[in-house]
Amino acid sequence: MTASDVHRAIHAVYRIESARLIAGLARMTRDVGVAEELAQDALVAALERWPEQGVPDNPGAWLMATAKHRAIDDIRRTKRLERKHEELGHTIEAERELAAPDLDAAIDDDVGDDLLRLVFTACHPVLSTDARVALTLRLLGGLTTDEIARAFLVPEPTIAQRIVRAKRTLAEARVPFEVPRGDDLAARLSSVLEVVYLIFNEGYAATAGDDWMRPALCEDALRLGRILAELVPKEPEAHGLAALMEIQASRARARVRPSGEPILLLDQNRALWDYVLVRRGLAALERAEALGGERGPYALQAAIAACHARARTAAETDWARIAALYAELARVAPSPVVELNRAVAVAMADGPAAGLAIADALTAEPSLRGYHLLPSVRGDLLAKVGRFGEACAELERAASLTRNERERRLLLDRAAACAARDQAPRD
């Protein structure tokens, strides 16, 4: 192995171990910022020593032991400097924990709990959504600041600063390193799921610029979603989100032309779907539904995605079931966007006029003003009922509202087709 081979191997080990490492260290130091610094120090030590000594048999344990020694040194130094009563008590407790002889075994058992604490801390409501996303990718996804910056199309110093500030906010707010309990748990879990799905969507469809896909973020989000589902196996929504992302990701290969233009779900070549991911998605949905209770928004969206995944051809889609699922979703998590989707499903199940009636009711909705999919859907439905002139105007409006260049072109093509039909002689 050359030195650069060893360096690549070390970074691979760090990617595998960093979340567990940081989580374990955060439990001891009660500070994720300090924990990450200790983990980074251990990485630096590995980069110094492994090229000569070789990668140890249990690299995770080596990194943890190295970081722990460093932590004990730091704590002793702090103790000498600060003799405040409260901190002393805290320090002794932490040191006792660090000095426990069977620590490695304890770490092994608690690793799931520690990771979960880290998840909840990185997605703590005291942080802005942007900060939660960056911190989650950094601490749990093992991404570097530079990788996060590239994925989100922002300068690296912006992300670096965001992460530093987030860690400071957590420390200043004295956010406890723990898993929330009781009523708090549901709200906090939904914040975690939201962050993961946000990362997935950022990768799945860029909202600005030309590049339709940044698939690496989808993979990161999928990995986080899968980890989360195993960390909280009794939470149906964690499986629901995993299912939703697996099924959506299964279409990645089919949803863009080689030229980069998007292909709508119903026009996709289903043979190109990734059936490994489809099966994983359906299995995750089954786990969510087997847990019982009222289905949450992710499980419902996954159930809708599953209806599409199960249909061998677009024509075989069970639109009545999809419309019913959207109605259920509208009850659990009412939103104009869900209602718009229901309009599409109803149009497919009961005809364009029925769908148009639902979509028309949304035109007064202030939150949809500026949302390109409303005129896009209305344009489609108007065309289907033969009102081509109105359809053309709606599609052009949709084109003017989207920020995705390729989608804009697609909409303008459809508008032009409607304009041509509008001028064609009627029979």
Next chain:
Amino acid sequence: MRFMVLVKASKDSEAGVLPDEKDLGAMMKFNEELVKAGVLLAGEGLQASSKGARIRFSGDKRTVIDGPFAETKELIAGYWMIQVKSKEEAIEWMRRCPNPHPGTESEIEIRQVFEAADFAPVDPTGEQRKKQEELRATVESRRS
């Protein structure tokens, strides 16, 4: 990126000898670790080649040959499909795998799966990729 990790066969696996409870437990623990890390996409063990067959192509001619097959070490006894960030990560994960045929010399092989984007550099117009997708579509539609 995805890697397929192939487990080579052994005398025992070809004889249909199942692993004992302890070895099976070690392997299950490893698989569990892959699942918990969100890395494992799929994986199966394969039955002995005596239960399989080969199809030999010679020009347009096809000959079916029933198992078992002799060259044990070249045969495949199982696979994992994993999703990781780099080949190095795949290697680091699989270094942690217990010996698939405990007490003997055995081997696993790590191979990267082609993804559509891999064709882009030699295929500026996307023509080859289109053909490949059409081919895959045909294969998939025959399968289903």
